[in-house]
Amino acid sequence: MKNKKTTLFLGILLPVQWILIQLLSSHQTLIEHYYSEGIYPFISHLFRTLLGWISFSIGDILYIILGYLILKSIIRIVKTRKVRWIKITATISIIYFCFHLLWGLNYLREPLNKSLQISSTDYTTEEIDYFTHQLIKKVNNLQIKITNND
Numbered sequence: 001m002k003n004k005k006t007t008l009f010l011g012i013l014l015p016v017q018w019i020l021i022q023l024l025s026s027h028q029t030l031i032e033h034y035y036s037e038g039i040y041p042f043i044s045h046l047f048r049t050l051l052g053w054i055s056f057s058i059g060d061i062l063y064i065i066l067g068y069l070i071l072k073s074i075i076r077i078v079k080t081r082k083v084r085w086i087k088i089t090a091t092i093s094i095i096y097f098c099f100h101l102l103w104g105l106n107y108l109r110e111p112l113n114k115s116l117q118i119s120s121t122d123y124t125t126e127e128i129d130y131f132t133h134q135l136i137k138k139v140n141n142l143q144i145k146i147t148n149n150d
Contacts, residue, residue: 010090017096021108028110035105043102066095 024031051058077083113120 007086007090010093011086014089014093014096017093017100021100024105025108028108031105031108032110032115036109040103040106047102 073088109115112118
């Protein structure tokens with residue numbers, strides 16, 4: 001980020017983005033309709049088409065690279081004792097925007113029981129525990145039938 005005006009603009013956008021996300025979080029229907037059913041299927045299809053043939057997670061590689069760059073920046077700050085807050089803020093702003101655009105808004109979707117029109121029922125911990133154990137028994141029995149070993 002060589003241009004100071006661009007860096008300043010991106011840094012100022014971070015709190016604006018945060019406020020926008022906070023406002024959107026209370027409008028789950030908008031997220032569901034425009035993002036999850038509108039923009040996200042296109043984004044998902046694009047990434048599947050471009051990266052689906054790769055047998056490992058590109059996201060994990062990006063996390064490693066991002067971690068390396070953050071560590072490198074921290075070392076540079078410690079050595080030079082010079083903190084460029086506006087560059088840090090601008091970088092966080094870009095990462096924050098990409099995260100929410102590429103998949104993060106999915107965390108703000110309507111609850112599954114609402115979108116599937118399932119009535120919400122309260123369950124006790126014991127009921128969930130019992131149900132889980134029943135599922136485990138069924139899965140284990142199916143596994144034995146399929147593979148003929150335990």
